[in-house]
Amino acid sequence: MIKWIAIAILSIGLAGTAYWGFQQSNQRETLLIQNENNYQRAFHDLTYHLDLLYGKIGTTLALNTNEQLSPQMLEIWQLTSRAQTDVNQLPLVLLPFSKTEGFLSEIGDFTYDVAVRNLDDEPLSQEETEKLNGLYEAADEIRQELRTIQHEVMGKQLRWVDVELALTDMDPESENFIVDGFTTIEDSASNFTETHFQNLSATLPQQHERFSFLTGSDVSEVEAIDIIRKQFDLNEDLAIDLQKSGEGAQLQTYSGSFTHDDHHGYVEISEKGGHILSYMINRDFQEAAISLNDAQKKAEQLLEEQGLDQFIIMQASQFEQVGLFQFVGNQDDIWIYPDKIMVKVALDTGEIVGFSAADFYRNHRDRELSQPELSLEEAEEKVNQSLTIEDYHLAIVEDNEGNEVLTYAFFGTLNHDTYRIFIDANTGYEVVVELLQDVENNWGNRLTD
Incomplete structure (x- = not known):
């Protein structure tokens, strides 16, 4: 009798241990997914901010008035701060990255010093213009390398959590494309002096957050998932990871992600009305089979299906096997830039792989337009x-x-x-x-x- 009681107790203990192990495994997997999502977001934000940084530095070289130079410098200063925040959120603690951070600090310190001084009394000197040109060229090298890394990350579905393992691996023969790419970026920044970024405060222009064009009742998480399934024609049994924005967000949204075959989707939906603000599909792209003009027609068709009319194509560009199209509102032959929509189309199949209408929903309204006073x-x-x-x-x-x-x-x-x-x-x-x-x-x- 005692023997059977002991066996029963042992069995219960083993079952409990197995259940505990199962729970720990699930928790670990959940943590890995959360970390990977955070790393992916920080990296894509860094790539985006470096693109903006490069563009903003470039525009200062074409400015003709000091009135615009100071605000432009403040915007560059703000972007460097954001880029540094992005870097700090990536798993690069064990990877030497001080020169790149120093490069960002160099831009931040330089642009802030110029922005806060009286440029009428002390205009930009020739030496400072040359320095700005040097920063502009270096920013171009770094952003291009980041784009290369981004292409590989998306095309080969590389994971940032693997970077952590690669950085802790002391084997000199081990290889990791992300680590190698960031090492190349570090080399590109090596010509710039390392300085310490100063956490200086400034009154920066704030973008209006209106979103007055959003209509309809609030949708629940279940309804948001249904919207995602319908938009991407997903089966009922396919898992969709959905997260709601925090209480402090300026707009309450749902962020969803899913994996279907070789497609990895990310979508953002407004809680009010359940409007699709943006989405992105990551997958491997084959050789282009349709023209940029045909892809533009696909993008225009999407806008019609979403009930978005009165738009005009502003820019069309091709990046390898993907076409990128930027549309702006059109009222009385006046281009409404705040009402912007971006669409990405795969040139192998014509599939829409990217969509962003957040600017449109934020800014669109009925406007009273006047005639210009200047010819x-x-x-x-x-x-x-x-x-x-x-x-x-x-x-x-x-x-x-x-x-x-x-x-x-x-x-x-x-x-x-x-x-x-x-x-x-x-x-x-x-x-x-x-x-x-x-x-x-x-x-x-x-x-x-």
């Missing part, structure tokens, strides 16, 4: 004479305070770069200057002699 010729005189003007159109854009301004948008070239310059159509003030990179522009009305 086209008067506005063109306000553009940097070093630029060769190629085209123009009337446009609504946001200034640094988030106020919408009626402008003339001029497309001009300088050296081998193309810029878009927005001149206030009423005052002649240089509102925004943007560097256009790797794009094929859909020009508006061509200027006449």
Whole structure:
């Protein structure tokens, strides 16, 4: 009898141990997934911020007024802070990365010092302009390497949690593409002096967060999952990981992710109305089988299906086997830049693999538009004479305070770069200057002699 009691107790103990082990395994797997999601987000944010940083530095070289230079420098300073935050969230503790962080600090310190001084009394010197050019070139090298890493991460479905293992592996023969890529980035930044980033405060322009165009009742988590299944035609038994934004978020959203065959999907949905704000599909892309023009038609068809009309194609570009299309609102032949939508189309199958309409839902509303007080010729005189003007159109854009301004948008070239310059159509003030990179522009009305 005692023997059987002992066996029963032992069996219960083994079962309990097995259950505990199962629970621990599940918890560990959940933790790995959470860490991987955080790493992926931080890396893609870093790549995005370096792209913006490169563009912002480039636009300062085309500015014609000191009034725009200070706000531009503050924006660059803010972007370097964000990029450093992204770096700190990646598993690179064991990887020497001080030179790249020093490079970001160099940009941050330099742009902040320029932004806070009186540029009328102490304008940008020739030495500072040369330094800005050097930072611009280095930023280009780093962003291109980040894009290469991003392509490999997405194409080969590499995991950041494996980077942690690779960094703790002391075997000199071990290889990891992500680690090798970041080592290359570190080498690219080695020409810049390491400085310590100062956590300086500044009053930075804040973007208006309206989202007044979102309509409908709040949707539940179950309803949000149903929206995702319907959008991507997913089976009922396919697992969808859904997370709700925190209480402090400016807009309450659901973030969902799923894996189906070789497709890895990420989607963001507004709680109010269940509108799809953005999504991205990661998969391997085969050789292009459709033209960029056919892909544009696919993108336009998607907008129609989403009930989004009155849009005009602003930019079309091809990155290997993917077409990227940027649309802006169109009201009375005036381009509404705040109402922007971006669509990515795979050129092998014509599948939509990326969609972002957050800017549209944030900014869209009925606008009362007026006629410009300045003529086209008067506005063109306000553009940097070093630029060769190629085209123009009337446009609504946001200034640094988030106020919408009626402008003339001029497309001009300088050296081998193309810029878009927005001149206030009423005052002649240089509102925004943007560097256009790797794009094929859909020009508006061509200027006449």
